[in-house]
Every structure is written in structure tokens, then in C-alpha cells.
Amino acid sequence: MIVLGIESSCDETAAAVVENGEKVLSSIVSSQTDIHHRYGGVVPELASRKHIESIVPVVNEAIQASGRILSEIDGVAVTQGPGLIGCLLVGFSFAKAWAWARDIPVVGVDHLEGHINSVFICDNPPQFPFVALLVSGGHTSIYHVTSHTQARVMGRTRDDAAGEAFDKVAKMLNLGYPGGSIIDELAARGDPKKIKFPRSYLDKNGFDFSFSGMKTAVNRYIQNHQDEYQEQAADIAAGFQDAVTDVLCFKLMKAAQEAGCNHIAIVGGVAANKGLREKIRSQAVDQNLTLHIPPIDLCGDNAAMIAASGFHYLKAGHQLPLDADVYSRIQK
Amino acid sequence: MNRIVTIITHSPEETRFLGQYLGEALIPGMVITLDGDLGSGKTTFVQGIGKGLGISDDDYITSPTYNLINEYSGRHCLFHIDLYRLIDPLELDDLGLEEIIYSQGISAIEWADKLPAKTLTSYLSVKIVVTGEETRKVIITACGRENTDLIEDIRDNFKEKKWH
Numbered sequence: 001m002i003v004l005g006i007e008s009s010c011d012e013t014a015a016a017v018v019e020n021g022e023k024v025l026s027s028i029v030s031s032q033t034d035i036h037h038r039y040g041g042v043v044p045e046l047a048s049r050k051h052i053e054s055i056v057p058v059v060n061e062a063i064q065a066s067g068r069i070l071s072e073i074d075g076v077a078v079t080q081g082p083g084l085i086g087c088l089l090v091g092f093s094f095a096k097a098w099a100w101a102r103d104i105p106v107v108g109v110d111h112l113e114g115h116i117n118s119v120f121i122c123d124n125p126p127q128f129p130f131v132a133l134l135v136s137g138g139h140t141s142i143y144h145v146t147s148h149t150q151a152r153v154m155g156r157t158r159d160d161a162a163g164e165a166f167d168k169v170a171k172m173l174n175l176g177y178p179g180g181s182i183i184d185e186l187a188a189r190g191d192p193k194k195i196k197f198p199r200s201y202l203d204k205n206g207f208d209f210s211f212s213g214m215k216t217a218v219n220r221y222i223q224n225h226q227d228e229y230q231e232q233a234a235d236i237a238a239g240f241q242d243a244v245t246d247v248l249c250f251k252l253m254k255a256a257q258e259a260g261c262n263h264i265a266i267v268g269g270v271a272a273n274k275g276l277r278e279k280i281r282s283q284a285v286d287q288n289l290t291l292h293i294p295p296i297d298l299c300g301d302n303a304a305m306i307a308a309s310g311f312h313y314l315k316a317g318h319q320l321p322l323d324a325d326v327y328s329r330i331q332k
Numbered sequence: 333m334n335r336i337v338t339i340i341t342h343s344p345e346e347t348r349f350l351g352q353y354l355g356e357a358l359i360p361g362m363v364i365t366l367d368g369d370l371g372s373g374k375t376t377f378v379q380g381i382g383k384g385l386g387i388s389d390d391d392y393i394t395s396p397t398y399n400l401i402n403e404y405s406g407r408h409c410l411f412h413i414d415l416y417r418l419i420d421p422l423e424l425d426d427l428g429l430e431e432i433i434y435s436q437g438i439s440a441i442e443w444a445d446k447l448p449a450k451t452l453t454s455y456l457s458v459k460i461v462v463t464g465e466e467t468r469k470v471i472i473t474a475c476g477r478e479n480t481d482l483i484e485d486i487r488d489n490f491k492e493k494k495w496h
């Protein structure tokens with residue numbers, strides 16, 4: 001089954017063509033990284049107008065790049081929520097109309113479930129049940145995943161998402177915003193033991209996160225070391241990254257233990273962070289766990305993961321009615 | 333009539349409690365703007381407002397920086413909005429922000445200075461100033477014609493407050 005996936009929940013307009021929920025034939029993301037830089041790092045790509053401008057060319061490009069023709073597409077999967085209503089509606093309305101015109105089924109996919117399913121787009125997918133750490137600019141959660149369409153939240157952040165804390169620390173170090181990936185590069189050149197930042201575990205037996213205090217600790221350090229912090233930037237980045245990844249790694253390992261899973265996964269934009277991948281990889285080896293991470297270009301928001309998720313709903317015969325609507329909030 | 337009140341809080345818990353007191357007194361359609369440096373406790377204050385509005389403890393009030401608008405349901409709907417990532421005022425139309433601000437819900441807006449002048453007519457301004465590791469100066473101002481009673485009420489209740 002060949003599925004066209006469409007994603008427009010926040011910053012990115014994306015489309016992809018995926019075969020049988022695992023083979024990516026094309027994946028197009030209208031990322032505007034160069035524009036971000038021109039505006040001093042602030043993301044200007046939020047407007048639903050931008051999604052309206054991008055959706056047709058992005059979908060066309062995805063179909064063209066897939067090497068398939070229109071009539072070979074069997075169904076459409078589109079992000080239904082959570083996200084910004086105005087942005088979601090662009091992709092959602094487009095998908096419904098497109099599928100209706102072609103007389104093929106369309107299904108709605110939860111954006112977070114899409115991230116979890118992104119891990120099946122690799123050579124060595126996990127076995128159910130497994131524990132997934134979803135870590136991105138807007139979300140940080142741990143899930144116990146029992147099927148492609150069933151995942152239970154074990155814990156989530158109570159304040160900032162980990163990716164957001166990275167972005168804000170980058171901003172404090174004058175590295176621009178968003179600058180999470182720059183922190184990763186900088187940290188590789190610094191000494192993580194030189195400046196020690198606190199680890200916030202909350203309840204060590206629970207799986208909730210809190211990153212706000214760690215971000216504030218970095219801010220306080222910078223305020224107190226105004227003269228030196230520029231030269232220490234690499235050590236600050238390394239110390240901060242070490243603190244955040246320690247907590248993420250600890251909770252993921254503990255969750256795998258509690259859920260009795262031998263397979264673990266990291267998904268979401270921050271799964272591209274090398275420091276995090278390496279730390280979790282080495283701990284996974286120590287604890288005899290098999291680690292799964294999607295390809296780097298499928299860690300951030302994309303439509304291939306939406307198509308991969310939607311495939312399972314289409315296969316089960318689901319279909320959105322024409323009057324279905326999007327949702328802004330996380331579904332419990 | 334005095335339109336401004338300043339409260340000193342000594343911990344995140346106290347900042348949250350002040351937010352909760354305000355949350356309990358809020359009426360539908362009210363708008364609160366929040367100013368303060370990174371880590372000053374804006375999200376903590378909004379968590380208090382949420383508690384005051386009766387939002388379930390299971391609904392964590394998290395930072396809206398990335399998602400732009402977070403929505404919660406309590407006694408009244410709470411929209412927690414962060415305009416930090418916006419640069420083009422035109423984008424505000426696209427976000428449907430006016431519909432939210434002029435709705436019957438409560439809007440708590442960070443980086444509200446990005447709104448076009450005169451978008452807000454009557455609102456509460458909350459400024460949080462970092463004065464020590466955990467101490468904060470919270471300045472609440474009634475902007476526009478309304479809400480002066482609320483300022484009086486907060487002053488009466490918190491001026492002599494013995495935090496425990």
C-alpha cells in the first residue's frame with residue numbers, strides 16, 4: 001500500500017510518499033533554515049499563510065520524487081493534532097479534499113504517534129512492546145508502546161521541553177535561536193565535568209521531567225561569570241548537555257526496566273543530538289537493551305512518519321468523515 | 333485609586349501561590365500580560381493561575397515557547413501564549429489570536445509587546461523581576477479602566493502576608 005503523508009502542525013509544511021509503512025519513497029520538508037538566520041534566528045515560519053503557499057508545491061514535489069504516479073497512491077494520512085489550529089487546518093483540509101477528489105481514503109494521525117512510528121522506518125525496527133523517549137522542541141515524554149496505534153504515557157515534562165531548554169541555553173550564549181544543534185557541536189569541544197550543573201530528577205521513581213531549573217542554573221552561572229563565560233562557552237554547553245542527557249538517559253533506562261522491555265527508542269528532533277545518542281547507546285549496551293533511532297532526517301517534524309502511522313489505520317479500514325476536525329491539545 | 337501593586341515572593345511556591353490567588357479571582361475574557369527575564373518564573377506564575385482556575389493537576393502547564401499557544405480547560409478556558417518566536421505582526425492574524433484574546437477564556441500572554449499597539453485595551457500586566465536566587469518582585473498593574481478592585485484586593489491580602 002502506498003500512502004501520501006501530510007504534516008503541517010507547527011513550523012514545517014511536509015509531504016512524503018511511503019510504501020507499507022516502512023519504505024520511504026520520498027520525504028519533502030519545507031524547512032527555511034537560511035531564512036531563520038537572516039532574521040537573527042527567530043523562526044518566522046509559523047503562519048498558516050506560509051503553509052498555504054507551500055502545501056501544493058511540497059505535495060507535488062513529494063509525488064514526483066517518489067517515482068510513482070498519482071494513480072498508484074492508495075490512501076492519504078494527515079496530521080490531525082496536536083498543534084496550532086490554523087496551521088493544522090491547511091494540511092488537513094487539503095488532505096481531505098485531495099483524497100475525496102481522487103476517491104481514496106484519508107485518515108487522521110496524531111503528531112506524537114507519528115514520531116513514535118518514525119522508528120519503524122529503518123532497517124532494524126523495534127519489537128513490541130518497547131519504551132520510547134520522545135524528545136523535541138515542544139515535547140518530552142516517555143511512552144510504553146504496545147502496537148503501532150497504542151502507546152501509554154509513562155511520564156512527561158512539567159515545564160520546558162528538553163529541546164526548548166537547549167534552544168534557550170543557546171540563546172543565553174549568544175548562539176542564536178533556535179540553537180539546540182549548535183550546543184551539541186559546541187559541547188563536543190568542551191569538558192562536561194568542568195562546570196557542574198544540577199540534575200533535576202523530580203521523583204526518582206517517576207518518569208516526569210523538569211528542565212526549567214537546569215536552564216535557569218545556566219542563566220545564573222552566566223550572570224555570575226559575565227567576564228569569562230564567552231571563553232567558557234564550550235564547557236558550559238558540555239556541562240549543560242551532560243546534565244540534560246543524564247536525566248533523559250536515567251529515566252529511559254528506568255522506564256524500560258519498569259515496563260520489562262528489551263527494546264528502547266529515541267524519537268523527535270533532539271534524537272539527532274549526538275551527546276544524547278552516544279550516552280543512551282552505551283547505557284543500552286551495558287543493560288542489554290536494543291536501541292532504535294530513526295534516520296536523522298526523520299527525527300524532526302516530517303510527513304514520512306505520518307504516512308508510516310497512517311498506513312496502519314488505512315490497513316484496518318479506518319477513514320475520516322468529511323466533517324472531521326483538527327484538535328489543538330494532546331489527546332490522553 | 334491605585335492601579336499598581338508590588339509583591340515580593342521568596343520561592344517558586346510563593347510565586348505560584350500568588351498566581352493561584354489571581355486565578356481564583358479572574359473573570360471570563362480577562363487578559364494578563366507577562367514580562368520577565370528567562371527563568372524569572374513566568375510559567376510558574378501561570379501554573380498558579382491554572383490552579384486558581386481549577387485546571388486539573390494532571391494537565392501540566394508547560395512552556396508555550398515552541399507550541400506558541402497552549403490551551404487548558406478549567407472553570408474558564410486558559411490560553412497560555414508566547415509570542416517570542418513571532419517576528420511578523422501579520423502572523424498574528426493567521427494564528428487567530430484576536431479570536432482568543434476577545435473570547436470568554438483567560439489569555440496569559442508572554443512577549444505581548446509584539447502585539448500591534450491598541451490590540452489590548454483593558455488587561456492586567458504582570459512584571460516579574462529577579463531580585464535574588466529565589467526571590468522575585470512581582471508588579472501587577474491594572475491597565476485600562478477595569479480591574480482596580482482586584483489590585484486593591486491583592487494589596488489587602490498580600491501586603492502584610494506572612495509566607496510560611
